[in-house]
Amino acid sequence: MPEHQATENAAKERFWDQFIAKARQTGVKENALRWQVRRAEAYLAAFPDKRLKQHTREDVNGYLEQAGRLDRIEGWQFVQIVDAIQNLLITAKSPVAEEVDWDFWRASARTLETNHPTVAREAPPIPTGGEPDPPLSGTPLKQKRNPPSTLNQVRDQHRPLLERLVAEIRCRHYSIRTEQAYEAWVCRFILFCDNRDPSEVGAERIRGFLEDLAVRGQVSASTQSQALNALVFLYKQVLGQSLDALGDFVRAKRPKRLPVVLERSEVGRLLAGIEGTQHLMAALLYGTGMRLMECVRLRVQDIDFQYHQIVVRDGKGQKDRVVPLPVRLEEPLQEHLRQVQSLHEQDLAEGYGEVFLPDALARKWPNAPKEWIWQYVFPSGRLSVDPRSGKTRRHHVHENGLQKALKAAAQRTGMVKKVNCHCLRHSFATHLLESGYDIRTVQELLGHADVSTTMIYTHVLNRGGQGVRSPLDALL
Known part of the structure; x- marks a missing residue:
């Protein structure tokens, strides 16, 4: 092997060693290092006659735009491509590494979830696949008492009632987040009532549920109010029953918070x-x-x-x-x-x-x-x-x-x-x-x-x- 070729090969090996070392420093796992190298090599193959230090922001953005049009690429794979190219350019000390908006490209890898506010209105009224519920602002104890699998069983058993609830909500054009929250609170209430139909329980049971949220669940006042609003909507708009007999109950203390303002x-x-x-x-x-x-x-x-x-x-x-x-x-x-x-x-x-x-x-x-x-x-x-x-x-x-x-x-x-x-x-x-x-x-x-x-x-x-x-x- 000619001496200059041996020197060139040694320089390439040192470069890739530095590339892998930087990948490890950024938290890339050992089993993913080879994919980092493959992603970087694919980027290099797209510019065979151009040195890395000569690459421009348009080169990088154009390559990522083309990669983003491949619908077979999953979000985590797209992040892998972005990380590999950034690491490659930093290792090569290319000036363009400081010019590309890497955060934007990483954010682009995350697609809209099925319950995202933008697209969730196209959803069927009640999810059939057991989607996760919106989190409570209370303690982990409350979450443990109402695991998602149990709530999904409630959904299956009381599906007609929940479909009527969602239909009434959508007739009034409430936001999708309100719809999801109300549906989840009704499921939790049914579970609290030992899986009984809400039309069969009275105001005393509702009062007990709200007090349980405040005393045992230690939820915030806004969370308790949201649960109350959900139940009032259920009984008034869906079941046609009044809650005038609800009376008073233990309310979570509502703090008066001042907004965070920057000078x-x-x-x-x-x-x-x-x-x-x-x-x-x-x-x-x-x-x-x-x-x-x-x-x-x-x-x-x-x-x-x-x-x-x-x-x-x-x-x-x-x-x-x-x-x-x-x-x-x-x-x-x-x-x-x-x-x-x-x-x-x-x-x-x-x-x-x-x-x-x-x-x-x-x-x-x-x-x-x-x-x-x-x-x-x-x-x-x-x-x-x-x-x-x-x-x-x-x-x-x-x-x-x-x-x-x-x-x-x-x-x-x-x-x-x-x-x-x-x-x-x-x-x-x-x-x-x-x-x-x-x-x-x-x-x-x-x-x-x-x-x-x-x-x-x-x-x-x-x-x-x-x-x-x-x-x-x-x-x-």
């Missing part, structure tokens, strides 16, 4: 710690006061650049509202939409390009799912199979990615506050009030039904350092 400089540091698509989404949350899912489910037609506003459709309580579009985000958002439109055109060229439409709109307008105006502003980086219809679509990016990015940014900047996506909404409202905007205006922007809900944001205006001077500061 303006803290918001700036937080946003500076996030890059790419997640930065744009986080900036929109703070700049508009939108809720997380309202931002994630934005459609192209909802953004009005001419009037500098965003239409938030089907918000909490099924209410539409208009929020301001921050001027400083208009140019980045337009550039982002150009990239999204290019991605959509590629999908159409390959026979895809459909998007999920709610409320049977796809049956009313068969061509609408492929139209540009209906596409998500923040689409996933990969195609996935709709868990309900079985169609291959490009859903919106999973909200979990932004949640993780915000938490990581807060930790990197050393913040000691409990930072999450909703605290950006709290900060939006508080800073508007600090700037002198009328509380009614803020109420409309937030979509609150009652101004008393908005009043909580006045706490920073008349408390703490801005409202009261500590007597310690007056000492000589």
Whole structure:
């Protein structure tokens, strides 16, 4: 073997040794290391005449976009591809490793679950496969007393009643989360009543169930209220019975919590710690006061650049509202939409390009799912199979990615506050009030039904350092 070839082979072996060592450092298990190498080799094979240090962000994003169109690739396999390419570029000390939005691609690997709010309305009224129930906010003891398998037995035995319950809920267009919570609470109540039909038990049994939640389950006041609302709905709307005789019962104490609000400089540091698509989404949350899912489910037609506003459709309580579009985000958002439109055109060229439409709109307008105006502003980086219809679509990016990015940014900047996506909404409202905007205006922007809900944001205006001077500061 020529000397130069032997030297080259030795250099390759050292490189792959470094690659494997870095993979181990990031937590890759031993049995998955060979797949990391295979994923990296497949990426290298796509660019046979280009050195790794010459790769651009377009090269990486284009490769991942193509990988994301393979519907046979599972979510965990897509994450494996993303991790392998990132590790490969870092090992090669390629500058592009710092330019790619890796968090976005990892978030794209997670597809929408069958009970996700976006697609769950296409579900049959009662799941037949025994889907997990929404978690209680009480102690693990309560969860242990009502394991999912037992609740599924209740579902099977009382299916006609539960189907009537869900039908009544959907007639009133309650949210899918409310539907799931109410159905789960009714199942727990039936189990508490020794699997008897709710129409055969009276107010005393209901009172005992609610007190059991508070005393033994130690649930929060909001959880107990949710259970009460579910049972009131069941008896009044489904069984046609009044609960006037319910009387008083032991109620869980409801704490008065103040919202977590970031100071303006803290918001700036937080946003500076996030890059790419997640930065744009986080900036929109703070700049508009939108809720997380309202931002994630934005459609192209909802953004009005001419009037500098965003239409938030089907918000909490099924209410539409208009929020301001921050001027400083208009140019980045337009550039982002150009990239999204290019991605959509590629999908159409390959026979895809459909998007999920709610409320049977796809049956009313068969061509609408492929139209540009209906596409998500923040689409996933990969195609996935709709868990309900079985169609291959490009859903919106999973909200979990932004949640993780915000938490990581807060930790990197050393913040000691409990930072999450909703605290950006709290900060939006508080800073508007600090700037002198009328509380009614803020109420409309937030979509609150009652101004008393908005009043909580006045706490920073008349408390703490801005409202009261500590007597310690007056000492000589």
